[in-house]
Amino acid sequence: MGLNCADSVLLDRYVKRKRIVKRGQVLYRVGEEFAHAYAIRSGSVKTCISTDDGRLQITGFHIPGELLGLNAVDENRYNCEAVALETTSVCEISASCFEELARQIPSMHYQMLRMMSREVKHNQKLMLLLGKKNAEERLATYLLNLSRRFAMRNFSSTQFNLSMSRGDIGNYLGIAEETVSRTLTRFQEEGMIICERRLIILKDVKRLSGIAREFNPAIAQVIPLLRPTPRL
Amino acid sequence: MGLNCADSVLLDRYVKRKRIVKRGQVLYRVGEEFAHAYAIRSGSVKTCISTDDGRLQITGFHIPGELLGLNAVDENRYNCEAVALETTSVCEISASCFEELARQIPSMHYQMLRMMSREVKHNQKLMLLLGKKNAEERLATYLLNLSRRFAMRNFSSTQFNLSMSRGDIGNYLGIAEETVSRTLTRFQEEGMIICERRLIILKDVKRLSGIAREFNPAIAQVIPLLRPTPRL
DNA sequence: CTTCCGAATTGGTTCAGATCAAGCTACAAC
């Protein structure tokens, strides 16, 4: 995200070297171990995430003077490539400043950083969902996400209560509440779930997963980023 | 976002008191000075942002065991209210742990935190755009955002080059590249911009702002959150 | 100069999902 002049000065001692990157060249990929942050000097760069079938959602463009790659407390979660017609050049910034960061803050505060990082991750997935998924995919993604979170807290992962209304779910997923209702009904007719008002029982998680088209870092790495985004 | 058991233990000494919140009750509002974080004990809670005309986008639901409010390095940027039919209870967590955090880390690293925070802010706005805005609003928002960022870096704010293709813009904004093209043409016909391939000249920023329906914290505070989300 | 090719524009058609409308259901208040 944005970096103003005051910020830049502070980063100077970490700058390693300047690089020219070709259009379409990938600076880093989702899931790769974190190596550098970059300050854009000219041209511009985009960051994106993708579904497991290769639909891309661009999450941001970065113009000269801006910095990127700093959201990676544990691992990168965007792909990132140069996008401008003109020459794009960047400064590499050493990863060592992050190691320092990790060493210097007490563990409790590091946990908080990790939580902010998780927040970013959640937002990524929601953006991908809002930008590129259809109603069925949105609902399936949502149910599986809830399931996983309940499991993590030692509740049943296949049977739970939606504590939120259809309207709220629709708002969250960017669809109308009627569409939520219809889609849940269809899932039920096809035997994937049992859905009685707020009670949800997942009957066929595998098929739901197939529909959800979730973010998949492993596959994201091999997408030829120069190609236009595949249509739904 | 999620908080696992290990995290919880670390936070214990900051827990202040337990609170029962009624359905629809607002825990905190966008723009308010930061006061507490909350750990959900029962029920559930939603966080949301809104456009200046009151369209809400829910950005997350929080179930028991989860923590929220920690993304606020400088100020809150969600509204947050209880959403479950059943009783929702939460633990307040003292803000002092954040002050401690701010004191303990060196200023350069604090800058990085602020940048992560800005990243979250950007993602918020993008989610609102992807979830609740139509094509015109998306484009207007995008042009004004670019304008502001160029101005911040001492470029002209009313005349600049899009370094990205129509396809990339469309992908980012969650619309087809043909729609980008058509909408820019319409803006031009209506005299709001001059648009010649990648060159953009903004002629009527005020009208564009009117269309963009940007996030507006001041108004977000008075939205009656119990009402169903207004339709577009 | 000409050729080529990717990017952009413009027109026409289609469709997923919004919107409008009418019941239905479960539960709370009395």
Added chain:
DNA sequence: GTTGTAGCTTGATCTGAACCAATTCGGAAG
């Protein structure tokens, strides 16, 4: 019990934007 009501479901219609297709434009390479 009855009434009221918010939440949910289902059906019918409408529409914004996707999709498909055909040019046009502009810069790069020869």
